[in-house]
Amino acid sequence: MAQWNADAQQEILRRWQEEMTRHTKRVAKAMELGLRPSEPQVGQTPRDLIYRKGKARLYRYRPATETVHPVPLLMVPNLGISRPYIFDLQPGNSFIEHMVKQGFDFYLLDWGVFGEEDNGLTVDHCVVAILPIMVKKLLQASEASAVSLLGYCMGAPLSASYVALHQESPVRNLINMAGPIDFEQAGLFSTLMDKRHFDVEKLVDTFGGVPADFIRAGFKLLKPTADLSTYTNLWWNLWNDHYVESFKALNTWANDYTPIPGCFFKQWVGDFYQGNRLIKGELHLGGRRVDLTNIHCSLLAVGAETDYISPPACVKALVDVVASQDKEYVELHGGHISLIAGRKASKVAWPEVSGWLGPRSQ
Amino acid sequence: MSTKSSSEDLLEQWKESMQRGMDAWLTMIGQTPQPDIYKYWMPFFSQGMAPLSQMLSQDASPDLLQIWKRILDQGIEAWAKALEKAMATETFASAFGKYMDQYVSAVGPMQKEMKKASEAYLRALGLPSRTQITEMTSQISWVETRIEELEAKIEQVLAGVASLQSALEKGGTQGQR
Structure with a gap:
């Protein structure tokens, strides 16, 4: 009994020492972060600029495999709000790097960072002018005859609208990752942007566009405990160099908000959130009606269980409305961002996407 | 072993007290006029800290730090859920809309005046304005x-x-x- 007590005491002492060492490292790392802050290196996967139109850029990522799948992939992210380097955060924590290593000929559409001069940009222009030219340039560069589209967040309804309007376009596969389609089920945003409470016209008429600070305030308001949780976890893991490096990259992105052009925002809120016109088949872009039943290509929709920006039901709606025979909905653990960045994403979400798309890209 | 189970009991007590706090907070959200929020959440936090200090006085094991982190995470998560529920209400959406409207009405004219003044200043210096x-x-x-x-x-x-x-x-x- 006496021996057991002595062993137990030794064990407790050892663990306290371990905890103290961690704590010392925490303090040292906190001082380093405070006194010598360094910019994290993001977006390091090699790429080439293929085409530019206005602020929009089309990038092609250099292949990492001897052969690539014959059908290239175009990723269409959200417009404004945040920067697309979240998809290529850091080596080992990059969706793009993962897809390139899986043999995809990967293209990224970067909508750009908008200024006052872009306040006239509309959803129409993005869907009937920018997306078609980007697809065309991609097909020229890749010499492929078909393409897959992957829309993330706001990029998904834009991609779906493009596919529905351009039936002549050789889109073989469409992926909706955390993209809202049925806006009546879009949770908090739907409630807050309800036309009875939210006057989008007044906001845009006053500011011209939606300033980045405004967007930051909106997201902080929607998840007021996010910063508390982030910094508590940071403190807890400060002893871990790998965690701190990932944190720095993700935190840089999470605070790097970008403006949304005024006309685009007015249309986005009015037609999509307040009118829910996309799913109802009442949305008109470029003078033509967007009918989602015109989508016949293979479709994968990926929702995240705790996504408060695009709750699962509003993502899944696309699967229910399209005419595709080959369609699938997958719901994964986590939230909006954990589909695209972080350890869980690399273990679950990315292999899910590449595993579905690989055989359909031959 | 008994210390661990007493820690778990305290954790359960903490969760229960947390739930009571959340319920009170959610009930309060639906009421008008809005009562003093601090009146509600300060006792709630004090209530939450009590089991932690009790645990610390009973057990000096480093496991306590893990338990403390779990408590903290659960607390934050519970708050996040409670706030999310509160924000999903019509009352909040309406209050948010009113706040936005007031903000835009107040900031809009001020911003226009500032823009006018800075453009006049730049013109006087012979420099191009933002509009140009x-x-x-x-x-x-x-x-x-x-x-x-x-x-x-x-x-x-x-x-x-x-x-x-x-x-x-x-x-x-x-x-x-």
Whole structure:
């Protein structure tokens, strides 16, 4: 009994020492972060600029495999709000790097960072002018005859609208990752942007566009405990160099908000959130009606269980409305961002996407 | 072993107290006029800290730090859920809308005046104003669009010429045969 007590005491002492060492490292790392802050290196996967139109850029990522799948992939992210380097955060924590290593000929559409001069940009222009030219340039560069589209967040309804309007376009596969389609089920945003409470016209008429600070305030308001949780976890893991490096990259992105052009925002809120016109088949872009039943290509929709920006039901709606025979909905653990960045994403979400798309890209 | 189970009991107590706090908070959200929020959440936090200090006095094991972190995470998560529920209510959406409206009404005219003043200042210095730069970039963008349209038309014409040429070549070959 006496021996057991002595062993137990030794064990407790050892663990306290371990905890103290961690704590010392925490303090040292906190001082380093405070006194010598360094910019994290993001977006390091090699790429080439293929085409530019206005602020929009089309990038092609250099292949990492001897052969690539014959059908290239175009990723269409959200417009404004945040920067697309979240998809290529850091080596080992990059969706793009993962897809390139899986043999995809990967293209990224970067909508750009908008200024006052872009306040006239509309959803129409993005869907009937920018997306078609980007697809065309991609097909020229890749010499492929078909393409897959992957829309993330706001990029998904834009991609779906493009596919529905351009039936002549050789889109073989469409992926909706955390993209809202049925806006009546879009949770908090739907409630807050309800036309009875939210006057989008007044906001845009006053500011011209939606300033980045405004967007930051909106997201902080929607998840007021996010910063508390982030910094508590940071403190807890400060002893871990790998965690701190990932944190720095993700935190840089999470605070790097970008403006949304005024006309685009007015249309986005009015037609999509307040009118829910996309799913109802009442949305008109470029003078033509967007009918989602015109989508016949293979479709994968990926929702995240705790996504408060695009709750699962509003993502899944696309699967229910399209005419595709080959369609699938997958719901994964986590939230909006954990589909695209972080350890869980690399273990679950990315292999899910590449595993579905690989055989359909031959 | 008994210490661990007593820690778990305390954790359960903490969760229960947390739930009570959340319920009180959610009930309060639906009420008008809004009562003093601090009156509610300060006792809730004090209530939450009590089991932690009790645990610390009973057990000096480093496991306590893990338990503390779990408590903290659960607390934050519970708050996040409670706030999310509160924000999803019509009351909050309406209050948010009113706040936004007031903010835009207050900031809008102020911003316009500031813009006017800074433009006058820049003009006096002989420097281009933001409006002028914006106009210029819009013009550049328009020229870019026109060039792209012309490029697309030239591509179309070239494609037409190429198909015509191949048709003529085919016709020539067939004629020779």
